[in-house]
Amino acid sequence: MPNLRDIRRRISSVEKTQQITSAMRMVAAAKLRRAQESIEAARPYAERMRNTLSEVAASQTDAAHPLLVRRESVEKVEFVVVTSDRGLAGAFNANVLKRAEAMMKKCLAAGQTLEITTAGRKASEHYRRHRPDQLVESYELGGWISYDQAAHIGRRIIHRYEAGEVDEVVLVYSEFVSILTQRPVSHVLVPLAAAESAELVETAETSDLPPHEIEPDAEKLLALMAPTAVEVALYRALLENQAGEHAARMTAMENATRNTKDLIERLTLEFNRARQAAITSELVEIVTGAQAVE
């Protein structure tokens, strides 16, 4: 027969777990709201930067900037894998890592060599175990994403690309689709995607306003803008990852809280049964005791 005290102890332990998971859910919800605001705040800058870059790129056709041009042979690919620092967020990080792994296998099969940069402790830990030779740099995200962090990582990637250490940079991160959906996505970060530059030129041409006077000249301005565009793309990935992390944790903790509720219900039932069984057996003992005396 299950011991009454043991069951009671289990119930109180599950209740404590429930307190923690529901607190984490609420914290995640508050952080998610802030993370979504950051994404909103970043949007005007990204859009304007994109428009300006497209205009400058369109006005300058002869010598394109190295960050915009695809190299003829791509031998070395750098992967920038973005995850969260902390776990307890369901399959959020695992999905990104799985996606990255699939992409890496494809590159390796094509005879390309890899380099890995990670942002977020979960990715660093993963690759330190699984691909320690290819991991070149890893960053922790810390408390809250700032643009400077993205710029810091971006500058190093650009530096390696321009120095010819890598021929292509692929970014893998979680796109924040909605609170319930975070989708692992990957796209080429450097060179700034060919499809995108074509689109850039197109949108610039449809504008009916006269072109801007560009100072000092388009080539120099483009050289200053292209790295910023890379940084902005990276910043966006970090923000989406941040919002996705909190959304995933919120969902995971909601499920966990629900599970603790079910568990408590079941344990309470078991407790009551055991209590009644104890009372019954006690009664039987008393009754038999009384009968024996008669």
Add this chain to the structure above:
Amino acid sequence: MALELTIVTPEGEAFASAIESVVLPGTEGEFGVLEAHERLLTALQPGPVEIRGADGAASQWAAVTDGFVEVTGEHVVVLVDHCILAGDIDAATAEKDRAEAAEELRGLSGAEENETRREELEKAIAIAEVRIDVAGRTSA
């Protein structure tokens, strides 16, 4: 019609208002923008921005990092990494940032792999210096 100035950073809009004129720290030198300025796209370097408010209001100062500016007939859109208005600058913090960056820069060897870090520190020092400078300029 007045001129409309918007300063946008990746972390949000730092300033948006109708103004009389603005002086910006271009890479080719400081330049002022008045209403009906020709359409212009150019780069900025870290420096002070002087904003003269509409209706003859007093000048306001802000410190910006490097970035870009787009000028059209009635809009000036400044795209920078960071922008702080003079009133929000904490000179002590800026001074501390400058000292820390300078300290690290001195300790850095001339090795090639430190090049990116060195550029960053030099930029950080320039930005901190602008902030210190701008912090002293009240709206006089």
